[in-house]
Amino acid sequence: MVKHMLLSLILCFSTNIFAAPEFLSVRSYVDTEFESMFEIKVFEYPKIILDCQSFFHQLVIYETIEGSLQRKDSYTLDFSECYQAHEFLYQSQMSKEPVCLMITQEDMSIGLSNKDSDHCK
Secondary structure (H helix, E strand, O other): OHHHHHHHHHHHHHHHHHOOOEEEEEOEEEEOOOOOEEEEEOOOOOEEEEEOOOOOEEEEEEEEEOOEEEEEEEEEEOHHHHHHHHHHHHHHHHOOOOEEEEEEOOOOEEEEEOOOOOOOO
16 A cells, blocks of 8 residues: 555656746747748757647647657647737847747646746746
């Protein structure tokens, strides 16, 4: 019984470790060849796309595996969330404010703030 409780406790703590949000300091926000699709540049990933053009609006994170770019995660957004994210990123870049992107895998959500790279955590 004690072993079962200990195992449950360890499992609970280990899943909470993976649920912690990831904070990424945004270096730049640039246009792509598509009208409502933008690239968010960060150091941690080779490519992040904010796609407000496709049928399903989303933030897509890519990683490099064995030398090729592959989709790591995708966060679905509704129209207003996608538009608000774009406006926030665009306005922050125009006013030269820092941007912190928070992604949470547990509830598949994103967040944006104007925290600088030292406080983006």
